[in-house]
Amino acid sequence: MLENALQYSHTLLKEVVHADDIVIDATMGNGHDTKFLAELVGLNGTVYSFDIQKLALMNTTELLNQNNLTDRVKLIQDSHANIDHYVTETITGAIFNLGYLPGGDKTEITHASSTLTAIESCLELLKSNGRVILVCYYGHPGGKDELAQVQQFTSNLDQHQYQVLEYQFTNQIHHPPILIAIEKR
Known part of the structure; x- marks a missing residue:
């Protein structure tokens, strides 16, 4: 059975994240x-959330x-645009x-400007063969604009430095999430 975007995001991370690693949850949500x-x-690993x-x-x-x-997680109440202030x-x-x-409040949404800044920060910190996973929910006001800007940004990443995968179900209604995976070469 094909995995949905969220399931596949975990599969992609399980392949590269191991004990003692440092990782980021840029949008902790409900945890x-x-x-x-x-x-x-x-x-001995660390999650910045x-x-x-x-x-x-x-x-x-x-x-x-x-x-x-709790001992391996640093919870940070701040925008993901400020990742570089916390993670070195x-x-x-x-x-x-x-x-x-x-x-939660459905008017509090992620925005392309902060998201793109956060993605750039993650890519600068990312080790070779590491992955940045974006699960894009876009069926809300502002969601399609953010998705378009994220897709434009990721599709223009240098193919010699990154591989970018887009995974989606094309025959489903109600805006199923789209997964974008970036792997550093």
Whole structure:
């Protein structure tokens, strides 16, 4: 069975993220990707997890506490555009879920300007064979514009430095998410 965008994002990260790695969840949301990454990096790895909304930090903190994973995660209430203020180490991977916080305020959305800045920061920190994964939810006001700008940016990355994959279901209604995976050569 073909995996949906979220499932495939985890498959792609599992292939490259290992114990002791440093990774980024650029849009922590309710903490599911943060938890997933924390399990992958093990006791000595680090997950930097970003969100601007206090609700996201509260939900993620609760999920991490329930799973005894708080010791390997740094929760940061700030825009992902400011990744470079917090992360200086080489990273193995990063994940973005673009759109809005499920169960939160649907008017609080990610925007192309901050997202592109964050992607650039992640690519600068990314080690060879590392991956930046973008799961693009675009069925909300502003979502199609952000998706278009992200697609334009990623399609223009130098093919000698990066491989870019776009994964989507083309026969589904209701704007199924599109996954974009960037792998550094």
